[in-house]
Amino acid sequence: MNLTTSPLAGQATHVMRFATSEREARRISDLLFEQLDPSQAAVSTFEGEKGWLVEVHFASAPDQACMTALVREASGGETPEIAFERVAVTDWVAASLAGLRPVQVGRFVIHGAHDRARVRPNQIGIEIEAALAFGTGHHGTTQGCLAAIDRASRIKRPRRVLDLGSGTGVLAIAAARTFRRLVVAGEIDPWAVLATRVNARANRAGACVRAVHADGVRHPQVRAGAPYDFVLANILLAPLKRLARPVRALLAPGATVVLSGLNPEHANAAIAAWCGQGLVLRRQRRIDNWVTLTFVRP
Numbered sequence: 001m002n003l004t005t006s007p008l009a010g011q012a013t014h015v016m017r018f019a020t021s022e023r024e025a026r027r028i029s030d031l032l033f034e035q036l037d038p039s040q041a042a043v044s045t046f047e048g049e050k051g052w053l054v055e056v057h058f059a060s061a062p063d064q065a066c067m068t069a070l071v072r073e074a075s076g077g078e079t080p081e082i083a084f085e086r087v088a089v090t091d092w093v094a095a096s097l098a099g100l101r102p103v104q105v106g107r108f109v110i111h112g113a114h115d116r117a118r119v120r121p122n123q124i125g126i127e128i129e130a131a132l133a134f135g136t137g138h139h140g141t142t143q144g145c146l147a148a149i150d151r152a153s154r155i156k157r158p159r160r161v162l163d164l165g166s167g168t169g170v171l172a173i174a175a176a177r178t179f180r181r182l183v184v185a186g187e188i189d190p191w192a193v194l195a196t197r198v199n200a201r202a203n204r205a206g207a208c209v210r211a212v213h214a215d216g217v218r219h220p221q222v223r224a225g226a227p228y229d230f231v232l233a234n235i236l237l238a239p240l241k242r243l244a245r246p247v248r249a250l251l252a253p254g255a256t257v258v259l260s261g262l263n264p265e266h267a268n269a270a271i272a273a274w275c276g277q278g279l280v281l282r283r284q285r286r287i288d289n290w291v292t293l294t295f296v297r298p
Contacts, residue, residue: 015087016067017055018080022289025052026263030236031074032056038189057087105143106150108174124177126203128168141234141260144285144292145171148258149232153178158230160252162186162222164243165235165261166211169196175232176200176208184225186214217246227252233259237266241273248277251297256282260292267291 020028029045032054036043042057056067064084072079102111102118109123119125149171152158158179163172166185176183187193193213200209212221216239229252233240240259247257257279262270264286270293271281279295286292 013087014058014061015055015085016058016062016064016082017053017085018071018082019051019053020075020080022047022052024075024080025054028071028074029054031070033236034238035070039191061086103143105146107178108146108150110142110146110170124174126170126173126177128170128199140286140288140290141262141292142170144260144287144290145232145234145258146174147285147287148256148283148292148294149174149178152230152256157181158228158256160225160228161230162217162225162228162232162250164216164231164233164247165239166196167192167234169199169209169211171232171234172196172209172211173200173203173205175230176205177203179230181208182225183209184222185209185211186217186219186222187211188213188215216243217250223250226250227255229255231255231257233257233261235261237262237270240270244273244277248274248279248297253297255297257295257297258292259295260290262291262293263289264291267293 025045029043032043036056040059044055046053062084068079068082071082102109102115104123107122107124109119109125110128111119111125113127116125116127159181161175161179161181161183163175163183163185166172166187169185172183172185175181185196187196190213193211196209196211197206200206200211210221212219214222217223228250231247231251233243233247240261251257257274259270259274267284274295275281279297281293282296283294284291
């Protein structure tokens with residue numbers, strides 16, 4: 001399966017890129033994620049030979065002055081040297097597919113179609129191709145959440161599961177196939193909703209994953225699925241803080257909440273927001289400089 005449903009896929013586009021320190025790269029990326037329309041821009045951050053690189057691919061030519069001002073605002077100091085180029089999306093999508101390797105977390109193996117044969121019978125293989133929706137299993141936040149799902153399955157079997165910010169649907173699929181329960185997957189990006197549905201069907205979980213276009217927990221189907229006893233939210237600090245109170249209202253007694261999308265300096269703010277709603281922090285795990293938090297409602 002090769003998912004290319006985003007408006008950015010298969011057409012010429014533009015890219016902005018610059019190099020900076022790891023701290024600055026993460027700070028600037030967070031601001032760009034929040035400011036840019038995900039259907040028109042895809043932000044990526046990764047370590048290169050000369051430091052950390054930030055790349056933003058656009059569906060059409062961006063306002064270079066505006067983008068430079070955004071970067072300057074987020075950097076809080078000297079603006080890094082920014083380059084704007086015109087590229088073909090198919091070049092970097094093909095490269096990402098070629099470099100995609102299976103990721104094993106507990107019983108889960110997240111892989112592309114070219115590695116399907118590597119999945120052993122006692123493993124849960126989830127086939128996700130590189131695409132513009134977030135979540136191929138290679139990111140530390142996704143791995144932290146997968147580990148939490150695997151650990152929870154060895155303790156008890158949740159009855160009602162919610163995944164907020166489903167991306168490609170990898171976490172919703174992992175939960176559905178592990179717990180064998182219906183998973184409500186809410187996502188603000190309509191292209192990611194489609195990605196979740198396509199991937200769920202391709203991974204024999206279409207009947208167990210209900211993907212809805214939702215902003216937080218306000219969608220009727222999200223609220224109808226409550227009370228939840230297992231919640232996943234792999235997003236960013238700002239929405240995680242905003243969601244603490246409304247999600248708390250939808251939790252069953254003894255519910256588990258797994259949060260990620262946090263770098264270490266953001267973890268305490270997320271802990272304060274959710275502990276402020278009466279939840280208890282049970283576990284904090286760090287993978288590739290990203291933190292995954294597990295809470296329990298007493």
